[in-house]
Amino acid sequence: MQKELPVPQDDGAARHLSGARMPDISLITTEGSSLNFSELAGRIVIYAYPRTGEPGKALPEGWAAIPGAMGCTPQSCSFRDHFAELRQHGVANVFGLSTQTQGYQREAVERLKLPFPLVSDSELRLAKALQLPTFDAGGMTLLKRLTLIVDDGVLTKVFYPVFPPDKNAEEVLGWLAAHPR
Numbered sequence: 001m002q003k004e005l006p007v008p009q010d011d012g013a014a015r016h017l018s019g020a021r022m023p024d025i026s027l028i029t030t031e032g033s034s035l036n037f038s039e040l041a042g043r044i045v046i047y048a049y050p051r052t053g054e055p056g057k058a059l060p061e062g063w064a065a066i067p068g069a070m071g072c073t074p075q076s077c078s079f080r081d082h083f084a085e086l087r088q089h090g091v092a093n094v095f096g097l098s099t100q101t102q103g104y105q106r107e108a109v110e111r112l113k114l115p116f117p118l119v120s121d122s123e124l125r126l127a128k129a130l131q132l133p134t135f136d137a138g139g140m141t142l143l144k145r146l147t148l149i150v151d152d153g154v155l156t157k158v159f160y161p162v163f164p165p166d167k168n169a170e171e172v173l174g175w176l177a178a179h180p181r
Contacts, residue, residue: 060138
């Protein structure tokens with residue numbers, strides 16, 4: 001299936017992120033708590049994705065033709081399946097980030113059995129503050145797929161574009177092995 005998906009190209013929209021400090025913005029997690037990435041100590045991984053599919057609801061028209069749009073559930077499952085290894089490589093926390101609401105994200109955490117929270121940026125506060133790459137589909141503004149390694153509030157590494165999505169966690173693990181803290 002991956003070979004059939006359109007491959008996203010690096011449009012330069014994430015080049016400014018390396019070395020940036022996480023902004024002082026609180027977002028809601030699927031655990032119901034407020035989270036401010038700028039206040040977290042240690043190494044964290046944040047994978048941003050457009051949106052996971054909602055059971056019983058059709059994807060936005062033309063979704064499969066948008067480079068990088070498909071693959072959110074496989075990406076989340078890959079981070080789930082490699083969660084213990086990420087922790088062994090010094091990652092204090094893993095978070096998924098999307099513009100979907102916390103209520104829907106909670107359903108996804110339960111359905112996919114994710115051992116980490118998803119974070120809602122439904123108001124695009126973090127996306128705007130960091131100038132994260134976005135795209136519009138089906139009347140929604142969505143995050144382009146990227147993964148951030150954050151060390152004590154500073155963006156150390158940016159994976160962008162991410163393709164194929166289901167291999168992103170393995171790519172992150174490779175980088176972590178070469179860049180221990």
